[in-house]
Amino acid sequence: MEFAAQTIELTALSGEPVKVHLVSTGAVTVKTKFRETKRTGLLAMIAFMLDSKFTEWMPIWVMIIEHPDGVFVIDTGENANVNDRGYFRSSGIFANWFDTTQFKFKVAREEEIDRQLRSLHIPVERIKAVLLTHLHLDHADGLRHFPRTPVIVNKAEWQRPFGDLPKLYPSWFKPVLAELKEKYDVFDHAYYVTQAKDIVLVQTPGHTWHHCSVILATRECHIFFGADICYEQRQITNDKYSGTNASHQMAMDTYAKVRSFCSRQKTVFIPSHEAAAAGRLKNLQYV
Template sequence: MFKNVSATFSIQGEPIQVHAVSTGAVAVKTKFRESRKKGWRAQLDFLLDKTFTEWMPIWVWIIEHPEGIFIIDTGENTRVNSPEYFKSSGMFSNWINTTQFRFQVSRADEIDQQLIRLGIDKSIVHAVVLTHLHLDHVDGLYHFPETRIVVHRREWEKPYGNLPKLYPYWLQPDLITLDTSYKTFSQAQFLTKAKDLIAVHTPGHTYGHMSVLLKTDTCHILFAGDICYYEEQVTHQRFSGINVTYKGAESSYANIRALAQQEPLIFLPSHDANAGERLAGHAFLNFDRG
C-alpha cells in the first residue's frame, strides 16, 4: 500500500543507504491523531469519535551505516489481524486495541521479509533501536532474538500504553540513559563511535519516547517515532490526542523547530504517508512554508 524507499546519503564522503519500509498499515480515530483538547478530555473525544483516519504506514527505518546496520523500530506482524491477539492483555486493552485501531498487515510486510528483499541478512544487523514500546513498533521484535535491542531506560521503567504480554519472552533490551546533550536536545546519547547516530529524548507520546538523529554530510535525518503523525503537526503546532505529557510534547516540538532552524533536517514520523517521499527527495523541514 505504501511504496518502500531507498535513499542515498553520505557520511564523511562515504555513500550510505537509508531505507524506509512499511510493515503494513494502521488507521486510528481522527481525534486520536489530532486534537485541540488535552488529557482526559482528548481521550474521551477520540473514544467517542466514530471516524477513522485513512490508512497510514507503519514505517521501519534501516540505516546501512559504516559501523553496521541499524534498524529503527520493528513494525507490525500479521498476528495483529486476529481478534484473539489482544486477549492476553486483559479486557480493557483488548477493547481499546480492537475498537480504536485498525490494522492491515500481510506476511510480506513484516520486517524479516522486507530485509530479505533488500538483500540484508538479519544476522548481521548491529542493533535494533526502539523509539518506544507501543505495539506497532515492537511487534516485529520476534524476528530478532539474537540482536542487540536498544531501549531508553526511562521508557522501559515508565512505559505508557504498552502491552508487555505481547513482547517476545526473551526480550531483555539494552537500556540506555540519555545523559549527554546534542545540539538542541539536552537529553541525548550517541549510538555510534563516530557520534553521528544519536538518540534524543522526545517525550509527549510516552514519557520515555525517543527519536533517532542521523547526521549526514548534507543534513540531519530525524526518525521521529510517534511524536506526531505527519509533518504539518510540528510546523503548525498541532498536537495528537494521545500525549501523556503535553509539556513534554511542547518541548519536543520546540527542540525540533530549533534544530530545523540550525540544520537542514528531514523529519520522518513513523506513520507519515509522505515521509518516504521526503526521504527520497531530501526534503527538509521548513517552518516558513506557512
C-alpha cells in the first residue's frame, strides 16, 4: 500500500479514550493546475484542462473515529472498479471524458474501506454512522460497503451538488439529510453528530457549494478533517487555491475561517489528499 495507515489515541471530552485512524483507499493524481492555480472560475478550468502535467500520487484519506458513542467513518474513499474501462460511461459523454482525462486513480481491492475496517477489527455493525463531506466520487465510491449504515449528508449539499456522479451511487442510497442549523466557533452552519457535541459537521464551502468538514474535539486538541477545502495545508496558510472551486469567493471565506479557528485552537488539519497529514496526526503537529 502506498500510504501507510495511521492510528492515534486521544482523550474524548468525557475523559474516555477516543481513537482516530487515517486510512488511504488508494491513490489519485490530478493535473497540477487542478490542484493549484492563480486563475479562478472558467479560466482556472481552461488552465487545468490545457495542462499536461500531473501531480505526484496522492492519498484518498478516510478518517475513522472510535468514539465512546460508537464508530464514525468520515467519507468512504474510492473503489477498485474506478480503474475499469467504462466506469464513467453511464454518467454521460462530458463526465466520461472529464473523469478519465483530468485525474487518474490507482486503487487495489484490498485498499477499499471494507477491507481497511476489517484490518482494524472494526465490524460494520459497530459503525454508528458514515459522514460524507461532499458527494464527489473519491469520497462516495465506498458507499457500496455500507448498505445498512446511516449515511449523513448536509441537506444543502444534497439539494445542490457540484460535480457529483449520481449514476455511481448504490441503488439503495438514501442519506440522512442533516440541517446545519447550529453555530460552531466561526462556522455559521454546523451539525452536532454526538451528544457530547465533540464531533461536528461544519459547512466549509468553496470546493462545492455546501462542502463540509468534520471537527473532532478532544482534551488534547482538535482534529479537523478538511476534506477538499484544499489539497495541502500550506495552501490555506499561503492563500493558494485549487483550480476546481465551485466558488472562489466562498473558498477565500472558508480559508479565512479555518485560519481563524486554527489560530485559537490546537488543531491538526487533514485534507483528504495530503500525504503529510498522516505524519501531522501521528505527531500532533498543529497548524
